[in-house]
Amino acid sequence: MTDLAVPTTTRKDWASDQEVRWCPGCGDYSILAALQMLLPELGVRRENTVFVSGIGCAARFPYYMQTYGMHTIHGRAPAIATGLAVTRPDLDVWVVTGDGDALSIGGNHLIHALRRNVNITILLFNNQIYGLTKGQYSPTSEVGKVTKSTPFGSLDTPFNPISLALGAEATFVARTHDMDRKHMQETFRRAHEHRGAAFVEIYQNCNVFNDGAFERITGRDQRADMLIPLVHGQPIVFGAEGQYGVVMGEDGQLRIAPVAEVGVERVLVHDEHRDDPGLAFALSRLARGPFEPTPIGVFRDVERPEYGEAMTRQLLEAQERRGPGDLAALLASGGTWEVPGPAH
Template identity: 70%
Template sequence: MSDNGVNGTNGANGSGGNGLGALALVPKAEQKQTLKDFKTDQEVRWCPGCGDYAILAAVQSFLPELGLRRENIVFVSGIGCSSRFPYYMNTYGFHSIHGRAPAIATGLAASRPDLSVWVVTGDGDALSIGGNHLIHALRRNVNLKILLFNNRIYGLTKGQYSPTSEFGKITKSTPMGSLDAPFNPISLALGAEATFVARTIDSDRKHLQSVLREAAQHKGTALVEIYQNCNIFNDGAFEPLKDPQVRDDVTIRLEHGQPVVFGKDRQKGLRRCPTGGFEVVNVADVDPSEIVVHDVHNPDPSQAFALSRLDSPSFEHTPIGIFRKVERPSYDELLRAQVEEAVAKEGKGDLAALLASGDTWRID
């Protein structure tokens, strides 16, 4: 697996890192697959121009690279525009209930190690009613992949402010401006000790797919925040990151083992502040050793957290790429080991006998 954080091209049968552990028990397809194999006969129904179309196409194009049986891939969603995703994937899927997709996916991943389990959710679904389920899936390090579509608005319910909407956001539900301080999904995930945390953009297909490759092969929970445009209720929310005139000056592309530099001529860089954060400097004005080198494998998440705090509603400096990728035993493998130990000590057990054991009463 490539270690640059965004350019890995290793397939499901590759080696290195913890990629083998994530997919080792998932059966492989007998024949080579293509994008068409992952498309359903369902009409894709999002608003014309929605960023969800680009994400769907990227996922359908990327999955054949894994070489997995479609019957052993599962997409679980909650409620929202993004949650229509399972209908359009020719795999198994579950359109579940509001905010509960991580909980349902946890049960599936823990009981079926032969599955590649994906969660598709939105900023409202995951961070409001589903916030509790999200953080516990992250801290447990369940072997599943969470794609969090962030458009900073409630789209399905017609334009109310969401947990990621910026302070002062004027919407149908906040006509005088939102009073809530927004969640930063990357900071939240790092605070929950997630082992894989990344951010990408719906319109940057190459970057999006490279992050998905790394996430798919990560053993444990991988959270990928995807900035996704809602052209009906929050159009242009991420325009500075897409505008060719300014995107290079505001987008910081994180690459493992490389100095954190950016700008059209890579003239800007990040330097550590005495207070623990970062400051933007001109590369020509400082010693090269002062420029921060990105390390996704650092067990201490403080540097990754500081990077996540650079993002702001104005997108003055926005990092994208992989913030953290560390190894830790996954919840499901620990659970299986515990079950095996119990069976070795107590025997396989008999569920019917267990239910009928102890005090029982007969009611006539």
């Protein structure tokens, strides 16, 4: 909803006076810039905007925004943001988190915020590594990752954040990457418009501890052949000439095929609003990692009652039914008796 009285702002108005302290070359800079440039276009007020973060490199984000902000504790940002969003439905609440923060220590809060459909926008900066603690593997690192804590290679199967969010009943699930400002901004805009919990995974390069993790799919020369843009209502095709398409095999598996071979009518048409998340889930499994053609864009965007709104409705219904709370009546609600005075 656009408020016409919202003062016009520029990128500068959304930047705080604090010096940005990420490593030179960090992907976080481009995400920060994308958002600071987008916010003036969204018709929102700085005082009604809140950024909540946990712990990690990404979690410093709120300090750089000239908005309200809370840099909290490891993994808990979705829970803290839930309390804020349900008591203050008038606010735009953003959660900025990383792969360790959201998927390791905070995994529980993430999935519950998503299933409740709390009105928050979650930006998950996924660089597949622990940056702030200097280079241990993360829950999204590939198996066999050699780091200081896994000198013989990591053993853990990584999470696929999009699959996880879909499994957690998320109503809005999208992926973007830090090398494409326009795509980020379009994705953030869509996430912001969504009523309820919006989940955006951002492939973000950590040039110090995991440089080039996404290079094979996000590099300028590779993108056309390695990123599969999801566009609602359009056949899912990619390649410089749109020569590849995603089709469903007879075994029900999604796979990539040359459009010329299979015919464009066999190419899946993307439907963000499909109630059943099954196909979105299958799309999230198309690539085994950021080294194979990978879908980006909005996987899912469906409507479900927003949690805070539903909570507010219950309060209003209770007030309609019982009238506003009367403390004296409450204290007497268990039955009373009178002791006449004066005391004997």
